[in-house]
Amino acid sequence: MKKKTASLSEEAALRLIVEGTVSETGTEFFRALVRNLAAAVQTNGAWVTEYLPETNRLRALAFWLGDKHLDSYEHDVPGTPCEAVLTERKLVHYPDRIVEIYPQEPDLRSFNIVSYLGVPLFDARGEIMGHLAVMDTKPLPSDPRIISLFEIFAARAAAELRRLRTERELRGREEQVSALLQSVMDGVVVLDATLRIVRVNPAAERLTGYSAEALIGQDSKWFLAGESAKLIANCTNELTGMPHDARHLWIPSQLTVLRADRTRFPAEATLSCFENQGGPFYTLILRNVDDRLTAERQIALLAAEREYLRGERAQDSVLGELIGASRSMLEVRAAIKQVAVTDATVLIHGETGTGKELVAEAIHAASTRKTKPLVRVNCAAIPASLMESEFFGHEKGAFTGAVTKREGRFSLADDGTIFLDEVGELPLDLQAKLLRVLQEGEFEPLGSTKTKKVDVRVVAATNRDLAEMVKEGTFREDLYYRLHVFPIMVPPLRERGDDVVLLANAFMQRFSERMGRQLDPLHREDLHRLASYDWPGNIRELQNVIERAIILTHGTRVNLTRALPVAGVSFPDNEPETESTDKPRILTIEELEALERENLRRALDACGGKISGASGAAQLLGVPASTFSSRMKALGVLRHGEQEKRSS
């Protein structure tokens, strides 16, 4: 090392440090520092190191020896004068003959070192970061001026080393943050206090279609639709007023992001605030929720569809009880489906026993009121004097016999459906009251002055010609039109074609299951007989016939003969109720023959097919066996087991 001056004043040394290092940082700083330090204290060498605790080694940040820098110098701590510096954590001075103290340290010998002065460098927490040392090929006597100069250099070195470490740490963190930002799927946009974009991640570039260069420096309005930009501005205001540890907000699906191609997408975001250099910054984490919203919509749609299908299935299960595939019945089913979901009043027309009540049930079951009551009222079955109280209820003492207060059917049906069967039988005064309920939804119970309000859907049914009754003045025209909002005509069985067969088979199955009977399916010819019958009592009559036939059957083959009225003529016990009041009529020859044929069959059935003898069918009829047989032949009646070829 060239000695520039024999001795250097402290000020000159300080100037050396300042001037020699002011413009330098990092490696250059340390190189300047050790060079100037060696010059200041006039030693042969100086070095500044960083301590590597993992390997317990010292690595030179800069090493000046003689007249040059040694690059990449590193050595183990144990057995060196530096060890004393690190373990004693204070300035260590070996003024002379250092080789004798550290004979194992080869570099001391090879560099001809005889004296040493070293000091540890601490970080802000008091941990050793490294050390600064000077060494000389001649003795280095203890000189306070040298020591103080040396300590000035050491303080400067420690400061720079600390700065470097902080910088390195920051860089490490920044790299971590960058790596994180690079890898996240969500777009991250950092805004400054004026809501200008200062940083974006690649996902934000992808989401917006803008490059980072295009985005950085722009106002957040650049990529946010008007309302969304306002929302973000409001949120940032809100955030700055919040406690530091709670400065984040979730903005759910309310943002609209504008892409470079001017398309838009809905986004949800989290917005958080952090302080940097005294000012607030905001991190906006954006997520495109288009897919999610689409998926949610899809799920909602599927759920609605499922609900709809459930409803359909429920409807179908109710409609399933309404057997019939004829065109007219399909129309009835379609009408039920159509009107059920509305609150419209329905008037069901149809002959007796055609299934009007079943239709009313199906309407209720397929309506939104299905969980509420369906209250049935048969207007023909209630005495006129009790009808009003039955409909609207009464107060205690409202009339003789009204010992307690009683709710009427309309109150019971509140929120549900009332089925007014045989509505044509309503007396005129009650028709007026019914009209009021239909129009205003209100009535007064008998004996009460308080008006009751109800929400009741009315389904009425009649087998009478109400329009004709209006003309006759027995049915109110205004009520007729009020009821006639949605008329459904239930066709008689004779107009339903093969529905008879479907119904007969269904009833067979229903009753045989109910009675625990194993029965053969109905024969083709039985079905034919059923189909050719007129069915004045409609489905109720058919149902009765099948039920009766099963009861009368002993084996597995259903005995329709005794249950079925013959060609429109019935035995007295088979007479449909509706016909019971009809006058006896004159029979045709064919009808008489059919009746006789039926009678022969019944006799045969009753006697197990036996004709002659004490328990024979002939005796049952009181005729000789030969007469019985010839009548059988003439009328084409076959015995059990024989194949019948008749088609009546």
Ligand SMILES: Nc1ncnc2c1ncn2[C@@H]1O[C@H](COP(=O)(O)OP(=O)(O)OP(=O)(O)O)[C@@H](O)[C@H]1O
């Ligand atoms: N389409 C059908 N499918 C299955 N059963 C039916 C059908 N229609 C009617 N029924 C059955 O026939 C019987 C008579 O039906 P319902 O009481 O509904 O007829 P209605 O027209 O209301 O009779 P009324 O005019 O005498 O009041 C009931 O037992 C019912 O279950």
